[in-house]
Amino acid sequence: MMKLFRIQKLAAVFLLALAVVFANAAIFYSNTMKLIENQQAIAHSHTIIIQLERVFSTFQNAETAQRNYLITTDPDCLQAYVASQKEINTYTQYLKNLTADNPIKQTWFFLLEQKITHGFSVLEEEVNLGKTPGFGNYRQANFVLSKQAINEIQKLIDDRLQVEQKLLQQQINQSQVNFQRTIAMFALIAAVDLLLVGLLYYLLRSYINRLKQTEQALRQSEHHLRAIIDAEPESIKLIAKDGTLVEINTSGVAMMEVESADVLIGKPIDAAIAPEYQQAFRNLHESVCQGNKGTLEFEIVGCKGTRRWMETHAVPLPDETDGTFMHLAVTRDITRRKQAEQKIREQAALLDVAMDAILIQGIDRQILFWNKGAERLYGWKFEEAIGKKTSQLLYKETSSQLEAALLTVFESGSWQGELQQVTKAGAEIIVESRWTLVRDDKGKPKSILTVNTEITQKKQLEAQLLRSQRLESIGTLAGGIAHDLNNVLAPILMSVQLLKMKLPDSQYQQLLEIAENNSKRGANLVKQLLSFARGIESTRTIVQVGHLIAEIEQIITQTFPKSITCHTQIPENLCHVYGDPTQLHQVLMNLVVNARDAMPNGGILSICAENLVIDEHDAQINIDARIGAYIAITIADTGVGMPLEIQERMFEPFFTTKEVGKGTGLGLSTVIGIIKNHGGFLNVFSQVGQGTQFKVFLPCLTNSKDTEPPAEQEESLIGCGELILVVDDEIAICKITKSSLENYNYRVLTANDGVEALTIYAQHQQEINVVLLDMMMPGMDGALALRKLQQINPNVKIIATSGLLSEPKIADVQSMGVKAFLSKPCTANELLQTLNEIICGN
Secondary structure (H helix, E strand, C coil), X not given: CHHHHHHHHHHHHHHHHHHHHHHHHHHHHHHHHHHHHHHHHHHHHHHHHHHHHHHHHHHHHHHHHHHHHHHHCCHHHHHHHHHHHHHHHHHHHHHHHHCCCCHHHHHHHHHHHHHHHXXXXXXXXXXXXXXXXCCHHHHHHHHHHHHHHHHHHHHHHHHHHHHHHHHHHHHHHHHHHHHHHHHHHHHHHHHHCXXXXXXXXXXXXXXXXXXXXXXXXXXXXXXXXXXXXXXXXXXXXXXXXXXEEEEECHHHHHHCCCCCHHHCCCCEHHHHECHHHHHHHHHHHHHHHCCCCEEEEEEEECCCCCEEEEEEEEEEEECCCCCCEEEEEEEEECHHHHHHHHHHHHHHHHHXXXXXXXXXXXXXXXXXXXXXXXXXXXXXXXHHHCCCEHHHHCCCCCCHHHHXXXXXXXXXXXXXXXXXXXXXXXXXXXXXXXXXXXXCCCCCEEEEXXXXXXXXXXXXXXXXXXXXXXXXXXXXXXXXXXXXXXXXXXXXXXXXXXXXXXXXXXXXXXXXXXXXXXXXXXXHHHHHHHHHHCCCCCCCEEECHHHHHHHHHHHHHHHCCCCEEEEEECCCCCCCEEECHHHHHHHHHHHHHHHHHCCCCCEEEEEEEEEEEECHHHHHHCCCCCCEEEEEEEEEECCCCCCHHHHCCCCCCCCXXXXXXXXXCCHHHHHHHHHHHCCCEEEEEEECCCEEEEEEEEECCCCCCCCCCCXXXXXXXXXXXXXXXXXXXXXXXXXXXXXXXHHCCCEEEEECCHHHHHHHHHHCCCCEEEEEEECCCCCCCHHHHHHHHHHHCCCCCEEEEECCCCHHHXXXXXCCCCCEEEECCCCHHHHHHHHHHHHHCC
């Protein structure tokens, strides 16, 4: 019975022990399963955290690609944006599966999904706006919306990350507690009953196997996490509190241009940062280690010397060892973006540096772009011009030329021509305009690129040049006519003077006086033609312009109608000019007479003079101007004014708006000829109904040395039988000159060309005292005949004559060794005086 009792007792004990073993085993198994579940929960939480970070990082990539596309319109950026959108969908679907068994997480995921969908809709809308003309006015508002959507997504993910990290920490702590309980239970079971070692061993072995599986799963999860991190294109770094590198992914190793991470681990992370950004990075690191987030753009220098622009997103990571934070840095290479931004800035700067006005107008003529050159040309600032229509700012009214230009640019894609435009100040300008049609991706017209170059001054100079060329051609014709007229008038004038000596009868004297006066009048008319055409010789001296103006004022007061009021303004320090006072007097008289005729009902005639200096800018505007000191004489009236077509022709000889018999049309042509011969130039400002202003510019006298001609000698003009050789292709001039000289006791030989002159001179070289040589002859001209005569006799005395040579040509002739020069037609007295001076000067 005792044995049975013992057996029963042992059985009871065994059963009790077995029960305890099973109970302990059950408890041990329960704890073990909890540990496994905790490990699975840890892995699950890790996966959710990784997915959340990937979702946010990919959304940022999409936003960055979208921004780059809007800035550069690079199709690769748009493809990167679409690819990021697809990755987001994959990650969110995976995240949805991970949270499928948790209603709270499902609710949170539904909210996240809505935020992401909203964020992509904002980005998509901004992309669509970027493809639309004139989207600049809406882009800022969409940019704010996209930034708000990103911030909301980031906040939602950050909140979830904090919950998951807290849950993860709790799971890790619980796992450690369960592990400790399991070990304690294992020791307790081993101490209580060694008989159950086999069973416990079996259970322990099962537990170890399960634990190994869990560890293997954890290691595999770590490997997956590492692979995911290494696959990221951004550089992911873990930085210790002291600024040394703890971990870095493959992309970060590649950016640093090293072979492996071992080269970088444990080294200061800021060593690779460009010196100018190191302090900013240290400040960011200190802030992150205090638990704050932050971003920074900076440059790094790789181990091979490559400089890259980086953008880092710094996140504080709790350090469980001491409760502080480490620095988790997600850094992306933004070098391309920076280069694109720099290129855009450089292009914008180039457009602003350009002197031309560059603007972009939409199809509706609305201004979309306005560079600095346009601001300088038109006076409208960028802010004032953007959004306005070109028809509002640049044109007084729409012209047929402008409509034709628009039609041409839409048909052919480009147009070029000249346009009349106005500035902000109301000034009318002429521009050379070049239009280019810009099309969108579908080939539809999008905008018009316009480049305008101001050519107002150029057109004015062209007009002056064309007018000068026209006057020069007319002057050549007038010069030829004047030459022939001189040859006609010369014998008439000398014949009349000779007849006055031969016919003392008073009746004949009166007729001859009329003929002489009309001959001189014709000669003066020819001189005006010559002055316009080539310039004529004149007696130059120091002229006080103030005295001339005073004389003109006196004439105006005495002879002009009383309905015309004359005002003069002459400064006391007015400079002198060097010129012919008679010609300058004629210039002023012609101008004031024209002013009188322009005011038939009376008005105000003002004459003023001033000293001024012509600078380089003024010299460019006026084709005949030179840099230096000038006297400006302004003659203005309040008369009827002149239309543009008259202003273009007013300097042409024989062009006149006066009635027949009241004007020759040589007044203004003579004026401009005299002014040019004096080295000056003339400007005219006239408007119909508001009067006319002539402004004469004469160079100031820079050398006041006295240039007065010597006093004439009062000697007899009668010859002493000297032999004179007269050479002229005009037979009438030879005959009348021969008769006049013989009448004053000279002997005369005549020749009608240079060859005959050389023959006669060779025969009578010893007898001929003076040669009177015409410089304008057919065949052998006067210059060649002069040199041939000098070859025969280097001491030959020659008086050159011509009715066409200008002052420079006269100077050239005088430099050839002639003794004097006479301008045709000359009077007998002028010829005799010159002969007397040369012969007596022997």
